[in-house]
Amino acid sequence: MKKMDIKIHVNGDWYELAVNSGDRLVDVLRDQLDLTGTKEGCGEGECGACTVNLDGKAVLSCLILAVQVDGCTILTIEGLQRGSELHPLQKAFTSESAIQCGYCTPGMIMSANALIYNEPEPDEDTIRKNLSNNLCRCTGYDRPVKAVLKAAKDMKGDTNV
Amino acid sequence: MKKGKLRVNERRKTMSVYFQIEEYHRPRDLAQAVDILSGFGNRARVIAGGTDILPRRAGVKKIDNINHLVDISRLGLDYLKREGDHIFMGAGTTINTIGASPLFLSGPYGALSDAAGAHSTSTIRNRATVGGNLCNASPCADLALPLLVLDAILVAAGPEGKRHIPIENFFKGVNYTALNNEEVLVEIRIPLCSEKTGSSFLKLRRHQTAIDMAVVNVATSLNCRENRCEAAGIALGSVAPVPFRAKKAESMLAGAKLSKGIIEKAAVAAAGEARPIDDVRSTSAYRKKMIAVLVRRSLESSMRRCGQ
Numbered sequence: 001m002k003k004m005d006i007k008i009h010v011n012g013d014w015y016e017l018a019v020n021s022g023d024r025l026v027d028v029l030r031d032q033l034d035l036t037g038t039k040e041g042c043g044e045g046e047c048g049a050c051t052v053n054l055d056g057k058a059v060l061s062c063l064i065l066a067v068q069v070d071g072c073t074i075l076t077i078e079g080l081q082r083g084s085e086l087h088p089l090q091k092a093f094t095s096e097s098a099i100q101c102g103y104c105t106p107g108m109i110m111s112a113n114a115l116i117y118n119e120p121e122p123d124e125d126t127i128r129k130n131l132s133n134n135l136c137r138c139t140g141y142d143r144p145v146k147a148v149l150k151a152a153k154d155m156k157g158d159t160n161v
Numbered sequence: 162m163k164k165g166k167l168r169v170n171e172r173r174k175t176m177s178v179y180f181q182i183e184e185y186h187r188p189r190d191l192a193q194a195v196d197i198l199s200g201f202g203n204r205a206r207v208i209a210g211g212t213d214i215l216p217r218r219a220g221v222k223k224i225d226n227i228n229h230l231v232d233i234s235r236l237g238l239d240y241l242k243r244e245g246d247h248i249f250m251g252a253g254t255t256i257n258t259i260g261a262s263p264l265f266l267s268g269p270y271g272a273l274s275d276a277a278g279a280h281s282t283s284t285i286r287n288r289a290t291v292g293g294n295l296c297n298a299s300p301c302a303d304l305a306l307p308l309l310v311l312d313a314i315l316v317a318a319g320p321e322g323k324r325h326i327p328i329e330n331f332f333k334g335v336n337y338t339a340l341n342n343e344e345v346l347v348e349i350r351i352p353l354c355s356e357k358t359g360s361s362f363l364k365l366r367r368h369q370t371a372i373d374m375a376v377v378n379v380a381t382s383l384n385c386r387e388n389r390c391e392a393a394g395i396a397l398g399s400v401a402p403v404p405f406r407a408k409k410a411e412s413m414l415a416g417a418k419l420s421k422g423i424i425e426k427a428a429v430a431a432a433g434e435a436r437p438i439d440d441v442r443s444t445s446a447y448r449k450k451m452i453a454v455l456v457r458r459s460l461e462s463s464m465r466r467c468g469q
Contacts, residue, residue, distance in 0.1 A: 022185075070187075
């Protein structure tokens with residue numbers, strides 16, 4: 001398998017990496033950059049656990065080759081935090097008890113982050129539709145929906161992607 | 162600039178076989194893309210969003226021997242414009258771009274907007290392209306159906322230049338199209354419809370979760386003048402090896418005065434033209450019944466959209 005050099009902007013820093021042509025973005029994030037907050041669930045685009053933000057949009061990092069994002073800006077769950085303070089979405093997911101096992105949570109939060117970036121005041125219906133991107137098998141959706149509503153209110157349009 | 166850590170451990174070695182590919186090519190223009198495709202024959206495949214090809218190639222489900230991927234996602238093929246008597250859509254336009262476009266909100270093209278909204282999840286639609294949806298040639302391809310009733314023309318680029326393929330002649334079988342190995346689908350042209358046209362798309366899924374593929378999906382279009390139908394289009398998905406037009410049902414509507422009765426009759430006729438199979442999603446018998454229901458509802462919706 002041929003190696004390729006790519007340059008990607010992840011969570012505020014540029015990285016120069018040599019990747020295999022077949023490496024997916026999720027492989028590179030987790031194995032080369034040690035950003036294991038991004039989870040791999042099904043690996044075929046159904047569960048949403050691997051959701052990251054790519055140039056301001058929520059995408060599935062298991063369905064993108066790393067070589068395809070050469071030159072692009074990526075935000076993962078690790079990049080949300082502002083200094084030592086948690087991001088409003090992270091705070092809301094905690095305070096609303098929207099986490100149980102937590103495996104789907106990074107994907108849900110990154111999906112919600114792109115939503116709020118593109119639509120600063122989403123209504124509940126929009127949030128529910130958006131969270132259908134992410135499969136959760138233990139917490140359910142009511143609390144995550146509440147958490148996103150709360151975070152959107154707290155953020156007042158102050159977003160980063 | 163940070164240098165990425167390169168941890169070559171055992172786990173990484175096993176991870177990297179997840180998706181095996183000899184080489185990824187990023188051509189600088191269309192001519193080079195066609196060149197590379199010509200050089201590798203059936204060992205090369207075009208990639209744009211990658212949302213079909215990656216899961217198809219993943220792990221144990223590896224189903225083909227493609228070793229070269231030719232990325233066309235940076236060749237400027239993502240555009241939507243209305244010019245002269247056509248709407249021009251680049252093959253690399255993402256499905257979310259189509260869903261959000263004001264071009265398809267009005268009656269004649271409503272089916273396209275419906276289908277874009279019903280296709281998978283928004284995270285996939287941010288990457289998945291209309292060209293990929295067509296070239297993957299799944300029997301249940303959502304965008305194929307509105308484009309069938311809108312009589313879209315597909316433009317393919319190959320070594321001998323460009324050629325036009327009416328969408329009706331494009332689908333040849335499951336995952337098999339009229340494109341040659343060295344050809345790239347570059348554009349979809351939609352002829353402008355009369356304002357008196359309405360179209361709609363409906364999709365039935367098992368659990369109404371966003372990700373599931375269709376049990377059946379249909380698109381219809383009606384061109385009416387004072388309740389008289391001048392032309393009708395009915396396209397059926399997931400009920401044959403390829404998405405197709407139900408011509409007999411269409412001809413029952415053309416020239417007829419539209420009523421509940423005739424719409425019901427045409428819907429039943431459309432179900433008669435379907436040749437569904439039993440599979441994990443549904444039985445053949447249920448699919449046939451649902452085709453009649455969906456076609457009827459879609460025709461009613463298209464009728465309401467006429468002249469909107």
